[in-house]
Amino acid sequence: MGRRDHRPPPKRGDLDLSALMNVEQKNQLHQLINVILESMQKNVRDIFDNMGNGRDDEKEDDCESQKEIAKPLIEPTPVPAVLTAASANGFLKIPKSIEEATNLLKKDESEILTSSLNELKRDALTNFGKWRGTVLRRFGDITIKNGGNGGNVTNQGPHQQQGGSSRRTGAVRGRPTRPSGGDVPVDESNAALIRLYPPSPTPLVGLPKEKRALILHSVLLMLLGLENYSTYSRILLLNLASSMHIPMHVLAADELRVANGLAQVIKGISAEEIAARRAEEGKLARRYKVPPASTTNITTFGVNGGLAAPLASLGIGTVFGGLGFGAAAAAGLLGTMAESTVVVGTLFGLYGARATGKMADSYAKDVQDFGLPPLHGSLDKDYTDSKDVPAEDRRLRFVLCIAGWLAKPEDIVKPWLSLKDQSEAYALRWEIDALMKMSHALSTVFRSAAWTAAKKEIVGRTVFQCLEQNYWPIDLLQFSKVIDNPWSVGMVRADKAGLTIADAIVNKIQGERGITLIGFSLGARIIYSCLMSLAEKRIFGVVENVVLMGAPCPTDLRSWAAMKSVVTGRLVNVYSKNDYLLGFLSRSSCYLYGVAGLSSVSGIHGVENLNVSDTVTGHLQYQYHVGSILKSLGWEDLNRNQIVQEQQSLAMLEEEEKRLDQSRTEREAREALARMDLNKGARKTKAEKDQEKPNDGKKKAGGGGKQNK
Incomplete structure (x- = not known):
């Protein structure tokens, strides 16, 4: 899927879909x-x-100063501080020869950066072209015998569910589960699907719904037959x-059912077998200097002579409770995925990669408190090794959520509970002590009287006007020493993470x-640094969707073009023009780049923007808006009940802030009244003294007269 993926293509064989379609439908x-x-x-x-197209046509009501701040394309691109000078701007390289250095010196900075983006474009198109060629060859293997089946599909008989293998019994039996009461309504998800992936005209829409669902199911199995489930494959399925x-919930339920079925066939693999397989992969990788994943065609250890029967018993190859094709056809579509548990294990991370536990240990040396606690499922500890994930918790999609600040340790997971369990979702635990110190500092400023007064004083200015004019109230600047250092430390560690x-x-x-990566505040900064690194390493087809909320990162075109090149699906920037706290924190950084x-x-094709200025009025509110923001984006896997709870928590927070402001206002009024009384008393005392002074003068004058007499 990325530049390092040099595996040979899976072995090819005829894919008999005669029971599903005729030649014309094929x-x-x-x-x-x-x-x-x-x-x-x-x-x-x-x-x-x-x-760059569309920048002048942007219909946002940003202030003129924001347009002045936006620099021409020739400006250098800001990068994470921890990136070396050799990788500045994401792609600049150290010359390896005198000739190369001479050629570089003949170009100005803009030409060098343009050349770097051209190289990135070439590599991205080459990577996609290889995957496209593999897919077309796979579809070229479809055969239709004896004219095929032009009508509806037939029932293949009931399929028995393996005991307790899934939390969704209907999904395992081949029946797509409709969203329950806590899910986003079907109409909303379908509207989002059509908006994001405009349908292409095809006569296939006239087929019965069962047959259309089975065609989608067969394409899913064929793509899994490529021995992976890349983001290219999923975007193809969404467009299809x-x-x-076909409603989005049908595809989601199909993915869930197939994941549960594949997970069952590797459920009984022992830890010794996994360790032996990983040891063999390590030896082969060292001997032949190839990635371990290139050996996955070798069907050792896990081979059981074919997994077609177990997969068929779990409903693979059927839809709507039994309509479909036979077990042999399903096995043919899956290819080596139906022949070896090694290939299935590689899909879920059991093989073909460094042991996750060892990775976690090595990452903990760079990032304190590093861990991946699960959001759902029965796994009661951090994700340290894929073999520890229960079969019923395995999914075809992986989601990582990253919080940018912590009021308490529970906030690592709590903001993300609106995501449902159709994906294998985890939160990132990182630098707990630093994040809690920063959170405490931000909360101190946010709840201070100086911040309340500052908001009143700058109410007539936008955030960008404050940044450009460097206009911040004196009382607020006095708090800078409280938050600047924790924020700077957090930014550096976020880049490293x-x-x-x-x-x-x-x-x-x-x-x-x-x-899929989702994050807010410094969590979004982590994702920014991650995507820039992936672009530099040319890792394409791995990141599906990205959502950045309140991201403290630049808006320059080159950075976002690089980020979008490694994001196959949606890249969403969620922003608020009323986030004065983020503006204040950004005053000492390169805000000239946005x-x-x-x-x-x-100006970047495929980048989406969501303006939440009306709802998010402060940087510390993002964690209470995660569910509602994802709902606004048409996210396909949400729990509406949890979103309601988030809104209730936000209402309580806002009520507490109102009480705090009211008590502060009342206290200030009492203090002002006390000062007025004090001043009034002082003036009265002074007046009395002034009245006494003439009398004292008269007494002195009278006394002197007597003395003279």
Whole structure:
């Protein structure tokens, strides 16, 4: 999936789908796949070809100072402080020869950076082209015998569920589960699917819903037959579902069912077998200098002569409770995935990567308190090794959520509970002591009388005007020594943690699955640093979606073009123009390049912006808006009940702030009244003294007269 993925293509064989479609329908499916792949390739190309387009047409009501702050494209790109000078701007390289240095000196900075982006574009298109070629060859192996089946699919009989293998019994039996009461409504998710992935016209929409669902299911199995579930594969499936008018929840339930089925076939693998396999991979990697994943075609240890029967018993190859094709056809679509538990284990991270436990130990040396606590499931400890994940908790998608500040240790997981369990979701625990110190400092300032007075004083100015004019109330600047140092420490450690997460992704901590990254505040900074590192290493097709909330990172085009090149799906910038605290914290940084958490990012194809200025009025509110923000984005896997609880918690927080402001106002009024009384008493005393002075003069004068007499 990335630059380091040099595995040979899986072995090919005929894919008999005669029971599913006829020749005409096969050609229609092939044509639709070609259209979608061409659109996906165009999206990659447009990231670079259309860079800068739309900046003048941005319909945001940002202030003029913000437009003045935005610099021309020739300005250098800010990068994480921990990146070496050799990798500045993400892609600059140290000359390896005199000729190369001479050629570089002949170019100005803009030409060098443009050349670097051209190289990135070339590598991204090359990587996608290789995957596209593999997919087309895979679809080219489809065969239709005896004219095929032009009608609806037939029932393959009931499938028995293996005892207690899944938390969703309907999903294992082949019946897609509709969202329950706590989920986002179907209509909302379908509208989001069509908006994000506009449907391509195809005659296949006229087929019965069962047949369309089974076509989508068969394509999912074929893509898994490539021995991974890359982000390219999932974006292809989302486009396919949109074009064939298949609800998003059908695809999500299908992924869940297939993940549970595949997880069951590796459930009985012993720890000794896993250790032996990893040892063998290490020897092969050292001997042949190839990545361990390149040996996954060798079916050793886990081979049981074919997994078609166990997979078929779990409903793989059927939809809606039994409609589908036979076990042999399903096994053919899965390819080596249906022949070896080694390949299945590699998908979930059991093989083909460094032992996760060892990775976690090494990362803990760079990032204090490093850990991945799960958001859901029965795993009661950190994610340290994929073999410890229960079978019922395995999913085809991996999600990592990162908080940017902590009021208490529970805040590592709590902001992300609105995400449901259709993904294998974890939170990142990092630098607890530093984050809690920073949180305490920010809360101290946010709740201070100086901050309340500062907001009143700067109410007529925007955040960018305050930054440009360097206008901040004196009382607030006195608090700078309280928050500047913790914030600076947090920024540096966030950059370092981002490089660590990038290294974990390169080492396939998520297995052969795509990963989604969500973060707010310094958590968004971690993701920024991570994506810049992945772009530098040319790791494509691994990161599916990214959501940055209140990100303290620049908005320059080159950085976001590099980030988007490694994000296959959605790259969303969530910002608030009323986040004066983030603006105050950014006053000493390179705000001339913009602050993503304060403004939109325009000019990069595929980058989305969500303005939450009306709801998020302070930097410390983001953790209470995670669920509602994701809902606004049309996120497909949310618990509405948890979102309601978040809103209730936010209402309580706002009520507490109002009481605090009211008590502060009352106290200030009492103090002002006391000062008035004191001043009044002082004036009265002075007046009395002034009245006594003439009398004293008369007495003295009278006394003197008597004395003279």
